[in-house]
Amino acid sequence: RKEVEQDPGPFNVPEGATVAFNCTYSNSASQSFFWYRQDCRKEPKLLMSVYSSGNEDGRFTAQLNRASQYISLLIRDSKLSDSATYLCVVNGVDSSYKLIFGSGTRLLVRP
């Protein structure tokens, strides 16, 4: 089993739609969780950290379910500019200096 698993997509949605991605992680001892965004042929950039209580940043909402070991990202009112690959990232517990990156979920927002 992969340490961090994501549905690769692509998710193809119209502008204005709400879309949700899930990500599962294998190590129950993981403590830090993030969503990074990566545009085509560009570097990853932090979208948001994921906190135990869930957190929201504008149109983006992240949730953590420790019991089921999954993280979710909800995007409301999708914009064309949201088209990108979304990377689920979890800290590795064998070393605090290691982040484990999922392969990413690709989102395409169409006009």
Next chain:
Amino acid sequence: NAGVTQTPKFRILKIGQSMTLQCTQDMNHNYMYWYRQDPGMGLKLIYYSVGAGITDKGEVPNGYNVSRSTTEDFPLRLELAAPSQTSVYFCASSLLTPSYEQYFGPGTRLTVT
């Protein structure tokens, strides 16, 4: 601030050649990292450094070497390039541990033929 800069942007190497990928950050971050990203895959940690003079292996260190003589610079050396090292290489830095935001450079696209 320029953030994290990497050179070169692109490079084609022949099998057996060597090269150094440069990475510089101007944010005074202690932690620096080298990742590789193969098509359709997640980033894999090659090496990391927690400060000048201190480096350690990540998940996939074989075929690579690093040094960290200053806070700003963290070059990655490829010795005896192999086709399996064809990838996109990203350098990143963070102020504190990886639990804080990592800032990535624009990447180096390397092809070994």
